[in-house]
Amino acid sequence: xxxxxxxxxRFGADAALRRVxxxxxxxxxxxxMGENGAGKSTLIKAITGALALDEGxxxxxxxxxxxxxxxxxQAAGIGTVYQEIELLPNLSVAENICLGREPRRGxxxxxxxMNARAHEFLLDLGLDVDPASTLGTHSLAVQQLVAIARxxxxxxxxLVLDEPTSSLDLDEVAELFRIIRELxxxxxxxxxxxxxxxxxxxxxxxxxxxxxxxxxGEYLTRELLRIDLVQKMxxxxxxxxxxxxxxxxxxxxxAVVLRARGVSSARGINDADVDLxxxxxxxxxGLLGSGRTSLARALTGVNRLESGVIRIESQDVxxxxxxxxxxxxxxxxxxxxxxxxxxxxxxxxxxITLALQSERGILRQIPAARRRELAASWVEALDIRxxxxxxxxxxxxxxxQQKVLLxxxxxxxxxxLVLDEPTxxxxxxxxxEIQNLVGELADNGMSVVFISAELEEVLRVGxxxxxxxxxxxxxxxxxxxxxxxxxxxxxxxxDEDEE
Amino acid sequence: MxxxxxxxxxxxxxxxxxxxxxxxxxxxxxIKVTVRDGxxxxxxxxxxxxxxxxxxxxxxxxxxxxTRGIDLSVGAIMAVSGAVALTIIDGSGxxxxxxxxxxxxxxxxxxxxxxxxWNGLLVTVLGIQPIVATLVLMLAGRGAAxxxxxxxxxxxxxxxxxxxxxxxxxxxxxxxxxxxxxxxIMGLIERRTALGVxxxxxxxxxxxxxxxxxRARGIIWGAYMVSGILAGVxxxxxxxxxxxxxxxxAGVFIExxxxxxxxxxxxxxxxxxxxxxxxxxxxxxxxxxxxxxxxLGIPSAQxxxxxxxxxxxxxxxxSPRVRTALGSLGGRRRSRGTSxxxxxxxxxxx
Numbered sequence: 052x053x054x055x056x057x058x059x060x061r062f063g064a065d066a067a068l069r070r071v072x073x074x075x076x077x078x079x080x081x082x083x084m085g086e087n088g089a090g091k092s093t094l095i096k097a098i099t100g101a102l103a104l105d106e107g108x109x110x111x112x113x114x115x116x117x118x119x120x121x122x123x124x125q126a127a128g129i130g131t132v133y134q135e136i137e138l139l140p141n142l143s144v145a146e147n148i149c150l151g152r153e154p155r156r157g158x159x160x161x162x163x164x165m166n167a168r169a170h171e172f173l174l175d176l177g178l179d180v181d182p183a184s185t186l187g188t189h190s191l192a193v194q195q196l197v198a199i200a201r202x203x204x205x206x207x208x209x210l211v212l213d214e215p216t217s218s219l220d221l222d223e224v225a226e227l228f229r230i231i232r233e234l235x236x237x238x239x240x241x242x243x244x245x246x247x248x249x250x251x252x253x254x255x256x257x258x259x260x261x262x263x264x265x266x267x268g269e270y271l272t273r274e275l276l277r278i279d280l281v282q283k284m285x286x287x288x289x290x291x292x293x294x295x296x297x298x299x300x301x302x303x304x305x306a307v308v309l310r311a312r313g314v315s316s317a318r319g320i321n322d323a324d325v326d327l328x329x330x331x332x333x334x335x336x337g338l339l340g341s342g343r344t345s346l347a348r349a350l351t352g353v354n355r356l357e358s359g360v361i362r363i364e365s366q367d368v369x370x371x372x373x374x375x376x377x378x379x380x381x382x383x384x385x386x387x388x389x390x391x392x393x394x395x396x397x398x399x400x401x402x403i404t405l406a407l408q409s410e411r412g413i414l415r416q417i418p419a420a421r422r423r424e425l426a427a428s429w430v431e432a433l434d435i436r437x438x439x440x441x442x443x444x445x446x447x448x449x450x451x452q453q454k455v456l457l458x459x460x461x462x463x464x465x466x467x468l469v470l471d472e473p474t475x476x477x478x479x480x481x482x483x484e485i486q487n488l489v490g491e492l493a494d495n496g497m498s499v500v501f502i503s504a505e506l507e508e509v510l511r512v513g514x515x516x517x518x519x520x521x522x523x524x525x526x527x528x529x530x531x532x533x534x535x536x537x538x539x540x541x542x543x544x545x546d547e548d549e550e
Numbered sequence: 551m552x553x554x555x556x557x558x559x560x561x562x563x564x565x566x567x568x569x570x571x572x573x574x575x576x577x578x579x580x581i582k583v584t585v586r587d588g589x590x591x592x593x594x595x596x597x598x599x600x601x602x603x604x605x606x607x608x609x610x611x612x613x614x615x616x617t618r619g620i621d622l623s624v625g626a627i628m629a630v631s632g633a634v635a636l637t638i639i640d641g642s643g644x645x646x647x648x649x650x651x652x653x654x655x656x657x658x659x660x661x662x663x664x665x666x667x668w669n670g671l672l673v674t675v676l677g678i679q680p681i682v683a684t685l686v687l688m689l690a691g692r693g694a695a696x697x698x699x700x701x702x703x704x705x706x707x708x709x710x711x712x713x714x715x716x717x718x719x720x721x722x723x724x725x726x727x728x729x730x731x732x733x734x735i736m737g738l739i740e741r742r743t744a745l746g747v748x749x750x751x752x753x754x755x756x757x758x759x760x761x762x763x764x765r766a767r768g769i770i771w772g773a774y775m776v777s778g779i780l781a782g783v784x785x786x787x788x789x790x791x792x793x794x795x796x797x798x799x800a801g802v803f804i805e806x807x808x809x810x811x812x813x814x815x816x817x818x819x820x821x822x823x824x825x826x827x828x829x830x831x832x833x834x835x836x837x838x839x840x841x842x843x844x845x846l847g848i849p850s851a852q853x854x855x856x857x858x859x860x861x862x863x864x865x866x867x868x869s870p871r872v873r874t875a876l877g878s879l880g881g882r883r884r885s886r887g888t889s890x891x892x893x894x895x896x897x898x899x900x
Contacts (some may be wrong), residue, residue, distance in 0.1 A: 374763040401750075413680045
C-alpha cells in the first residue's frame with residue numbers, strides 16, 4: 052500500500068533519517084519502534100506530508116507521490132492521529148469530526164446532517180457521545196477516540212496512529228484495539244506507534260525498528276522476542292534496572308517526611324491518608340480519573356485542599372501554592388509536560404533554571420556563567436539530548452523534555468519529589484533511565500511519589516504502593532507483597548473484576 | 551553578513567534607515583542637525599523629542615504584551631494623568647512654583663499607577679480577558695478626566711511644567727531624555743534581574759510557570775502597573791507640550807500606535823519573547839513616518855492613507871513568508887528550519 056525507499060531528511064548538517072526503507076501492506080498493523088531521536092517522528096512526518104524528503108521516494112498504491120502539506124496527504128487517503136490531540140476543544144464533537152469537509156446544503160453548513168454523519172462514525176467506533184456536545188467537556192480518552200473518528204471519517208487507506216494510547220485506560224485501549232482490528236478487516240493499512248511493548252505485541256503484525264536515523268530491520272512480531280526487540284532498539288543489551296534494597300513493610304520504617312491525613316480537594320480526591328518515609332519511593336497506582344493526579348496535586352500545593360492536614364517533618368503546613376510547597380522542599384512534575392510542564396519556546400537553559408531562579412527571587416539573578424554551568428551539569432547528569440543549552444525546550448523529544456523538567460525540580464534539591472506519570476509517552480531507554488534515577492535519588496535520602504499508569508512499573512519502582520480508586524486511597528502495601536495481577540484487582544472495580 | 555541578516559532586528563532597523571534615506575534624498579536638510587545656543591535642532595532631533603509619549607506607552611505595552619496581555623487603556627490614562635496634574639497646578643494659584651509642579655506630577659503618577667493596578671486586578675484576580683478588562687478603563691477613563699477638569703480644557707502657564715516637553719538638558723530635549731531614561735531602566739531591569747526571563751515564561755505558559763514556583767500573578771499585575779505609570783508620564787509630557795489638559799484629545803489612538811510599534815519591533819502578540827530594542831526601533835519608525843508626512847507636504851486629508859500604505863509595506867516585508875522568499879532570493883537554498891514544524895505544534899497547543 053505504502054512504500055518508502057531511501058528516505059533521507061536533514062536538518063541543517065544533521066540527518067534525522069538516513070536512507071530508510073519502510074513498507075506498509077493493506078490490512079496489516081505495523082509498528083514503528085525506536086528510542087527517542089531514532090527518527091520515528093521524522094519518518095511519520097514525511098509520510099503524512101508534514102515534512103519533505105530530501106532524498107528518497109514515497110509510493111502510495113503503486114504511484115510515486117510527494118505531498119506538499121498534510122492536507123495533500125489526507126486527500127490521498129493518509130489519515131493521522133497524533134499523540135498530542137490536535138482538535139479544537141471549543142467546537143462540538145461533530146464539528147471536529149467534519150472540520151474542513153462539512154456537509155453542505157445549498158452552500159450552507161447543515162448542522163443536522165453533520166451531527167447525523169458524526170453520529171454514524173461514532174457508532175462505528177462504539178462510542179456513545181452526543182455529537183452536538185462540546186469536545187472540551189469530554190475526557191482526554193474520549194477526545195482521542197474522536198480524533199480517530201475524524202481520521203477514519205475521510206476515506207482512509209493508510210491510518211497513522213502516533214502514540215494513540217498514551218492517555219487511554221486499559222478499557223479504552225481494548226476499545227481502540229477492537230476498532231483497529233475492525234479497520235484491518237476493511238483493508239486499511241495501519242501504522243501504530245507506541246512505547247508500550249505489550250500493546251505492540253498484542254496488536255501488531257510486523258515491526259520496523261529504527262535507531263539513530265537508520266533502519267535496523269523489519270520483523271514479524273510473532274518471530275521476534277521482546278528482549279531482542281529492545282536490544283535492537285537500544286543497540287546494546289537492554290540495560291537492567293538496577294536493583295535496590297526494598298522494604299517489605301506496609302508502613303514506612305524510616306522517619307516520616309510527609310504525612311497527609313484526611314486530605315480532600317474540590318477536584319477528585321476524598322479523605323486520603325498518605326505517609327511518605329525518608330528515602331522511600333511510594334508508587335501510586337490507579338486508573339485515569341481515579342484521583343491519582345488530584346492526590347499528587349493536593350500534596351504539592353497545586354490544587355487547594357478543602358479539608359485535611361499535611362505535615363512535613365512533624366510540622367503542620369499550609370500548601371496554598373506550588374511556590375509555598377517548593378519552599379518547603381516539596382515539588383511536583385506534571386503528567387502533561389506540554390500543557391503545564393515545559394515552557395516550550397524558552398531554551399533548555401532557561402527551563403532548567405526557571406524554578407531555582409524564581410525561588411531566589413526576581414532581583415537576585417543567577418549570574419549568567421553560573422546558570423550555564425548549572426544547566427550544563429544537569430544536561431550531562433541526565434544525558435539530555437541533544438546537549439544544546441540554547442535550543443528551545445519544545446523541540447526536544449518527549450523523554451528529553453521530561454528530563455529537562457526533572458532537572459528543573461532537582462536543581463532545587465527537594466526533599467519530596469512527586470512525579471505524575473514521568474514515563475508516559477517516552478521510549479524504553481529514557482524510561483529505564485528515569486526509573487534508575489528515581490531509585491538513586493531515594494537511596495540518597497530523597498522521598499519520591501511515583502505515579503504511573505503501568506502497574507508493572509509501579510511495582511518495580513515503588514517500595515510501597517498506594518492504590519487510588521474513586522478518589523480514595525483504598526490500600527497501601529509493600530511492593531514486594533503485590534503482583535501485577537493482585538494490583539490490577541485492587542486498581543479495578545472490585546465488583547467487575549477484569550479477567 | 552548572514553548572521554546580521556538573520557538578526558531579528560535586521561528588518562525593523564532596515565525599514566527605519568530606508569525611511570530616513572528617502573527623506574534625506576527628498577530634502578537633504580532632513581538629516582541636518584544644527585547647534586543653537588548649545589542646543590541641538592533639526593528634523594531628527596524633533597523626531598527624538600516628539601517620540602517621547604509614544605515611546606513611554608510602547609515600552610509599557612511591550613511588557614504587557616509579553617505576558618500575553620494587551621493594554622487598551624493607555625490613552626485614557628494619559629488623559630487622566632494630564633487632567634490631574636493641570637487641575638492641581640491650576641488650582642494652586644502659583645503655577646510657576648517648582649514645588650507645586652512636583653506635587654502635581656507625583657499625584658498624577660500615583661493616580662496613573664492606581665489605574666494600572668486596577669487593570670492588573672481585573673486581569674489577574676478576576677480573570678477577565680486583558681482586552682476586555684482594559685477596554686473598561688479605555689472607555690471610562692476619558693469621562694473621568696473630563697470630570698476632573700470640570701468638562702473644560704484646563705490651561706495653565708507654568709514654566710517648570712513646560713520644561714518637561716520644551717526644555718533642554720546637556721543640549722538634548724528633556725522629553726527625549728525622559729524616554730531615554732525609561733528605555734535604560736527597562737533595559738537594565740531586563741538584563742540585570744530575572745524579570746525578563748520570568749515574564750517570558752509567564753507569557754508563554756502561565757500554568758507551567760506557576761507550577762515552577764513563578765509568581766505569575768504578581769508579574770502580570772506588575773506589568774499593567776508599569777504600563778499605567780509610563781502612560782502617566784506620557785500624559786504629563788503631552789499636557790506640558792500643549793500647556794493644557796484636553797481630555798478628548800490626549801493620547802487618542804495611542805494604544806493602537808503603541809501596539810503597532812511593539813509588533814514592528816518583532817514582539818509577537820502571542821506573548822512570550824519580547825524585545826525592548828525592537829520596540830524602540832518600532833517607535834522611531836512610526837515617528838519618522840509621521841514627520842515624513844509633514845516634511846513631504848502631504849495634505850493632511852491624505853496622510854492616513856500614506857501612513858497606512860507605508861506601514862502595510864513594512865509589515866509585509868517583515869512577515870515570515872516574505873522574509874523566507876527574500877532570503878532564498880538572496881542566497882543559496884537554506885535547509886528547512888527545524889523550527890518550522892515545532893512552532894506549529896506550539897500554536898496548536900495553545
